[in-house]
């Protein structure tokens with residue numbers, strides 16, 4: 001078992017990573033939270049696979065209710081939030097009780113935000129079941145719901161009490177969700193860990209990574225831990241995690257979240273911004289080509305066929321683009337990232353298609 005400790009003073013917590021961990025996670029919870037009521041929140045894809053057994057185990061020592069929500073991003077809204085609050089009230093959850101999020105990023109973000117706001121904050125535990133949630137969204141305390149105007153527009157920084165990561169659940173994920181998560185895994189190699197990047201290069205596919213998957217996930221989580229410990233509220237260092245994300249968000253918005261998944265859009269964003277940075281002498285020559293080759297290995301795209309001019313219109317509307325200033329994340333080289341303050345003009349080049 002890998003155990004990583006996130007040190008954030010009173011908001012510190014352990015992250016456990018082990019294959020088949022979900023089968024015995026209940027015993028850890030019993031030890032840490034004896035006699036607490038629990039509500040388990042999941043979705044209609046994940047609950048039948050892992051939630052039924054977990055609920056049975058939790059019910060053996062405490063009062064455990066469950067709420068099963070429809071899967072998918074459209075669940076992450078204010079309407080669903082009221083459903084979650086009602087279920088918490090009905091379950092008799094008090095401030096000292098416990099909420100468990102069992103699912104991908106949607107369930108984790110929504111449940112986390114509900115836990116942050118219900119009774120001004122109740123304990124919650126993350127049990128991420130997608131690769132993206134395991135390496136990124138379950139760690140670091142960003143919780144949110146979407147508004148019709150955009151994703152994650154209402155949220156909080158609210159750290160979980162524990163995170164349980166079971167890499168064996170990824171075996172039931174459709175291939176596209178694996179690609180989605182691999183976009184973020186590659187990102188960690190790009191921004192902080194040339195050795196991780198080399199490991200990804202050396203294995204030819206996600207299947208080939210299987211024997212070292214726990215180690216790969218642990219490396220990503222540990223990078224995130226270090227970044228979050230330095231900058232829990234996303235004011236500096238944590239922005240490095242947004243490598244590829246400026247273009248990614250605009251691509252996702254441009255196609256109204258219906259074409260590229262987040263990880264696919266991040267893949268395109270990482271490659272394209274590295275091409276632009278190299279042209280301007282801001283990244284070492286060959287950086288974008290190395291990214292391109294690794295993206296191809298893991299079935300990820302590097303372009304989406306839209307003119308940059310079109311995307312720029314969306315960039316200027318991005319919520320992080322205040323007063324026309326823009327912080328983009330660039331690589332000096334693979335494994336070494338930095339924040340580059342600029343304006344949307346950074347992206348301008350006549351006729352460029354990304």
Ligand code: GLY
Nearest residue numbers: 136140142238241
């Ligand atoms: N997903 C980026 C962050 O947690 O800051």
